[in-house]
Amino acid sequence: MSSQQVPPSLRNLLADVLEMSADEIMPQTNTDTVENWDSFRHLQVVLAIEGEYNVQLDPQRIPELTSVALLQAELEKKGIAL
Amino acid sequence: MPTDSGQTDCRQRIKDAAAAGQAQAALDLIRQLSTDSAKPADMMFCAKTIADLGPLLEQQASIRRLKTYIVRSVTLEPVLPSLRVEAALARYLLDIKLGGFGSYIEELLDAAGAITKFQPDLLVVALDLEEIAGGLADLCATGAGEGVAQEIGECAARMEGLLRAFRSTNSARIVFHGLVVPDQSSLGDVGDANLPHSLPNAVAELNRRIARACHDIADCAFFDADHLAARFGRARWRDRRMFLASRLPVASQFFQSYAKALVRAFLPLFRAPRKVLCTDLDNTLWGGILGEDGPDGIATGNTYPGNCYLEYQRYLKQLSARGILLAIVSKNNRADVEEAFARRSADLALKLDDFVATKISWDEKSTALRELSEKLSLGLDSFVFVDDNPVECAAIQQHLPEVAVLSAPVDEPWRTVELLAQQPYFDVIAVTHDDAGRLQEYKAQAQRAELANTAASREDFLASLGIVCALQSALEAPLARAVQLLAKTNQFNLTTRRHSAAEVEGFAKANGGQAVVIRVRDRFGDAGVVGLALAQTTGETCRIDSLLLSCRVIGRGVETAMLAAIASQARRDGAARLLGEFIPTKKNSPCATYYSDHGFTLASAPEGASEGSVFYELNLTDSLPLMPVWIHTEGNTSHELSASPTLSS
Numbered sequence: 001m002s003s004q005q006v007p008p009s010l011r012n013l014l015a016d017v018l019e020m021s022a023d024e025i026m027p028q029t030n031t032d033t034v035e036n037w038d039s040f041r042h043l044q045v046v047l048a049i050e051g052e053y054n055v056q057l058d059p060q061r062i063p064e065l066t067s068v069a070l071l072q073a074e075l076e077k078k079g080i081a082l
Numbered sequence: 083m084p085t086d087s088g089q090t091d092c093r094q095r096i097k098d099a100a101a102a103g104q105a106q107a108a109l110d111l112i113r114q115l116s117t118d119s120a121k122p123a124d125m126m127f128c129a130k131t132i133a134d135l136g137p138l139l140e141q142q143a144s145i146r147r148l149k150t151y152i153v154r155s156v157t158l159e160p161v162l163p164s165l166r167v168e169a170a171l172a173r174y175l176l177d178i179k180l181g182g183f184g185s186y187i188e189e190l191l192d193a194a195g196a197i198t199k200f201q202p203d204l205l206v207v208a209l210d211l212e213e214i215a216g217g218l219a220d221l222c223a224t225g226a227g228e229g230v231a232q233e234i235g236e237c238a239a240r241m242e243g244l245l246r247a248f249r250s251t252n253s254a255r256i257v258f259h260g261l262v263v264p265d266q267s268s269l270g271d272v273g274d275a276n277l278p279h280s281l282p283n284a285v286a287e288l289n290r291r292i293a294r295a296c297h298d299i300a301d302c303a304f305f306d307a308d309h310l311a312a313r314f315g316r317a318r319w320r321d322r323r324m325f326l327a328s329r330l331p332v333a334s335q336f337f338q339s340y341a342k343a344l345v346r347a348f349l350p351l352f353r354a355p356r357k358v359l360c361t362d363l364d365n366t367l368w369g370g371i372l373g374e375d376g377p378d379g380i381a382t383g384n385t386y387p388g389n390c391y392l393e394y395q396r397y398l399k400q401l402s403a404r405g406i407l408l409a410i411v412s413k414n415n416r417a418d419v420e421e422a423f424a425r426r427s428a429d430l431a432l433k434l435d436d437f438v439a440t441k442i443s444w445d446e447k448s449t450a451l452r453e454l455s456e457k458l459s460l461g462l463d464s465f466v467f468v469d470d471n472p473v474e475c476a477a478i479q480q481h482l483p484e485v486a487v488l489s490a491p492v493d494e495p496w497r498t499v500e501l502l503a504q505q506p507y508f509d510v511i512a513v514t515h516d517d518a519g520r521l522q523e524y525k526a527q528a529q530r531a532e533l534a535n536t537a538a539s540r541e542d543f544l545a546s547l548g549i550v551c552a553l554q555s556a557l558e559a560p561l562a563r564a565v566q567l568l569a570k571t572n573q574f575n576l577t578t579r580r581h582s583a584a585e586v587e588g589f590a591k592a593n594g595g596q597a598v599v600i601r602v603r604d605r606f607g608d609a610g611v612v613g614l615a616l617a618q619t620t621g622e623t624c625r626i627d628s629l630l631l632s633c634r635v636i637g638r639g640v641e642t643a644m645l646a647a648i649a650s651q652a653r654r655d656g657a658a659r660l661l662g663e664f665i666p667t668k669k670n671s672p673c674a675t676y677y678s679d680h681g682f683t684l685a686s687a688p689e690g691a692s693e694g695s696v697f698y699e700l701n702l703t704d705s706l707p708l709m710p711v712w713i714h715t716e717g718n719t720s721h722e723l724s725a726s727p728t729l730s731s
Contacts, residue, residue: 012123013123016123016124016126016127016130017122017123017126019126019130040157040159040160043157043159043160043328043330044122044126044159044160044163047122047160047324047330047334048121048122048123048126050334051121051122051123051334051335052121052122052123056323059323059324059326059327059328062327
């Protein structure tokens with residue numbers, strides 16, 4: 001899988017928050033593979049996504065969205081055009 | 083979308099500027115991006131860029147690093163990028179360390195703990211209601227007040243005790259984060275408003291108590307977070323979902339406003355306010371063009387649109403009441419302006435007399451500002467310029483970048499006051515008695531200049547001024563004023579060390595220590611407290627740590643009086659020599675020859691001295707520096723000078 005499979009807007013946003021290059025953001029990128037993706041960073045990921053796509057994520061779902069693919073799927077499920 | 087592509091473009095330019103090492107340009111672009119977009123991802127991008135540019139920003143944009151420790155009981159991590167960005171835009175590079183959740187008591191009280199090790203310049207205390215007064219909500223349930231007043235008193239006293247205990251071992255500046263008044267309680271809006279001990283009333287009272295305590299603690303500012311929340315709407319300020327799930331105290335849409343206000347709260351602890359407001363006249367101080375509309379045609383007074391301008395004039399008048407100097411800088415005919423002020427005096431809140439200077443001519447405004455700066459002995463970085471003409475504003479920005487420029491919105495005159503109030507130019511946490519008398523003092527300066535032209539010799543002139551210097555310990559004078567002088571004096575300041583109030587107190591109380599303030603008055607006016615010296619005698623040497631004087635008293639022998647006072651006290655403390663230090667800066671060349679002018683010779687640097695310092699010494703065993711004959715002295719320090727047995731020159 002490659003970074004091209006992640007929609008550009010989400011890819012760029014995650015690159016900012018996780019302080020990585022956009023090319024490194026792959027669907028399988030997750031909290032275990034990115035060293036600084038801890039719980040605070042995860043909160044920043046969520047806030048950035050909510051601000052960017054004008055959406056609210058369910059606090060109970062938030063801790064489960066631990067990879068790029070899961071975040072993307074959650075947004076798509078909510079009908080967000082990525 | 084056009085806005086998004088604008089952002090992408092701006093981000094690319096930030097990247098390019100950063101890659102080229104143009105720190106100031108990158109910062110200007112970051113300012114632009116943060117004005118257009120406050121999206122969390124953009125702020126994180128900006129914060130990262132600022133962090134990467136750190137050392138370059140320090141070199142190129144004279145940005146100062148500020149070690150900031152935050153004790154907290156809430157989740158502030160997501161706010162930090164915005165905080166870093168807003169601080170950088172105010173020229174501070176924050177080096178932040180966050181305390182643990184709920185461990186604030188140990189952190190504040192442990193003098194050998196994490197805070198002391200970190201050696202912060204700034205301490206932020208950000209606790210929520212749960213932590214400060216967890217029992218209050220239940221006590222307020224009936225609104226009847228059983229125990230509420232007592233609980234408020236105890237909680238405020240506990241916070242004050244914590245802050246004072248911290249202050250006794252640490253001199254970091256403190257910002258205490260006030261509580262946001264809860265938007266609702268089980269009493270409902272009507273009960274909340276009418277019952278004196280409702281939760282909103284109780285929390286507001288608690289805030290007031292803590293603010294008062296902060297006011298009494300040196301270098302401690304209260305950050306009124308509730309005021310800010312109310313401005314944007316308390317109901318939206320906190321996202322309850324995110325607060326309950328993650329203890330996030332502020333909704334993410336307000337991160338930037340919150341960060342900006344928090345930065346504004348700490349600025350006056352580190353930086354002196356600006357001192358002069360230069361205003362244009364036509365379409366700024368009044369509506370219309372005087373030269374075209376005539377004195378009766380310009381808009382000012384009680385009816386719209388004149389009242390927009392009247393409001394602005396009143397705002398300026400209020401600034402003037404606390405010592406901000408007002409000046410007119412206008413392209414007009416002087417006679418027309420004088421006629422307008424005379425004919426429309428009933429419709430104007432300001433008289434010509436309220437202005438310390440009037441630059442009314444057809445010259446370039448940048449020239450006028452330069453002349454004003456010289457005449458008042460005030461740096462251009464203490465000037466604010468307000469003008470409706472974008473061309474004039476741009477010209478000042480380009481030629482005099484130190485001047486803060488505010489563009490008055492000519493089509494929306496009702497917004498001028500609001501725009502001015504949004505800027506931190508004149509923010510202070512204390513107003514001293516000396517501030518209020520400043521206009522008269524600067525006017526007196528102009529009169530002195532006239533007398534100087536007529537007096538025969540320098541000494542005759544100085545004697546004719548009738549100068550009286552009162553020398554006091556900094557503890558006897560208002561300490562706030564001494565600290566204010568340390569913070570804002572740039573030109574006649576030998577070492578430019580920005581000590582805090584606690585550090586000044588340290589000098590005053592130490593064995594062999596001196597913290598001397600000087601008050602000066604003459605026949606034209608009372609300049610108030612204008613100088614401060616800090617010195618410490620150890621063994622045979624009295625080392626002068628700091629010596630500074632307001633520029634408006636220089637050249638009248640006051641600088642010599644200061645030295646005479648320190649020398650005589652040093653002698654009494656057993657010192658045989660004075661050791662003076664000069665640290666050159668961009669601005670303090672006026673005092674470069676201070677020590678050599680007073681008979682000091684070059685000395686070797688003591689151990690541990692910083693590299694840029696030049697040291698001078700003076701032997702005190704043969705003679706002492708003398709008080710100038712034309713100066714009369716008052717106060718303890720000076721009397722004993724004449725009684726000193728070693729005085730024999």
